[in-house]
Amino acid sequence: xxxxxxxxxxxxxxxxxxxxxxxxxxxxxxxxxxxxxxxxxxxxxxxxxxxxxxxxxxxxxxxxxxxxxxxxxxxxxxxxxxxxxxxxxxxxxxxxxxxxxxxxxxxxxxxxxxxxxxxxxxx
Amino acid sequence: xxxxxxxxxxxxxxxxxxxxxxxxxxxxxxxxxxxxxxxxxxxxxxxxxxxxxxxxxxxxxxxxxxxxxxxxxxxxxxxxxxxxxxxxxxxxxxxxxxxxxxxxxxx
Numbered sequence: 048x049x050x051x052x053x054x055x056x057x058x059x060x061x062x063x064x065x066x067x068x069x070x071x072x073x074x075x076x077x078x079x080x081x082x083x084x085x086x087x088x089x090x091x092x093x094x095x096x097x098x099x100x101x102x103x104x105x106x107x108x109x110x111x112x113x114x115x116x117x118x119x120x121x122x123x124x125x126x127x128x129x130x131x132x133x134x135x136x137x138x139x140x141x142x143x144x145x146x147x148x149x150x151x152x153x154x155x156x157x158x159x160x161x162x163x164x165x166x167x168x169x170x
Numbered sequence: 171x172x173x174x175x176x177x178x179x180x181x182x183x184x185x186x187x188x189x190x191x192x193x194x195x196x197x198x199x200x201x202x203x204x205x206x207x208x209x210x211x212x213x214x215x216x217x218x219x220x221x222x223x224x225x226x227x228x229x230x231x232x233x234x235x236x237x238x239x240x241x242x243x244x245x246x247x248x249x250x251x252x253x254x255x256x257x258x259x260x261x262x263x264x265x266x267x268x269x270x271x272x273x274x275x276x277x
Binding site: 048051090091093094108109142147154155156158159160161163 | 204261269271
């Protein structure tokens with residue numbers, strides 16, 4: 048069914064940068080749209096970004112547009128999220144998520160999920 | 171933005187009991203709703219999509235219903251592993267949004 052393992056989280060100062068990675072296994076990575084979803088401590092979930100199967104089509108939540116860049120390397124089965132100009136409100140647990148069904152068209156249902164990597168933006 | 175309001179915030183039940191979780195959308199979203207389960211320390215998992223379709227491998231005790239603005243997730247008989255937080259999510263309108271969650275706890 049697939050596994051996703053995130054890495055790259057940590058403590059960063061406001062205005063700083065961080066790159067998250069997500070290694071995928073157990074499925075044909077290049078056949079699925081991929082997403083990042085954030086969970087703010089004590090609060091709910093927020094969709095952050097998505098990328099299509101060949102990496103040419105991307106979308107972002109308004110709150111991260113212009114600061115975050117999603118990308119993928121299908122040969123390495125890896126998804127990335129480059130985060131810059133980080134703010135305190137970007138703090139959270141970042142989940143790498145696969146679109147639930149393989150398709151050239153995005154489904155926007157999420158399955159499976161990784162366990163997340165924690166990003167803390169604080170001085 | 172479509173706001174999804176989940177109720178109750180916490181549901182205290184015993185194993186074997188029936189759980190009924192609600193998700194209400196601020197505007198009509200047809201059947202474009204999913205439900206997820208999140209156990210502490212684990213990855214969330216998709217339970218239901220398109221309001222009523224069980225995802226692969228999800229037990230039959232989980233069922234979803236509703237359309238328009240009112241949706242329900244029902245767990246017919248709670249198993250110990252079902253005590254978790256449940257989220258709804260809509261894909262009908264941009265941006266994609268989630269509800270605030272319902273925690274199902276052991277009474």
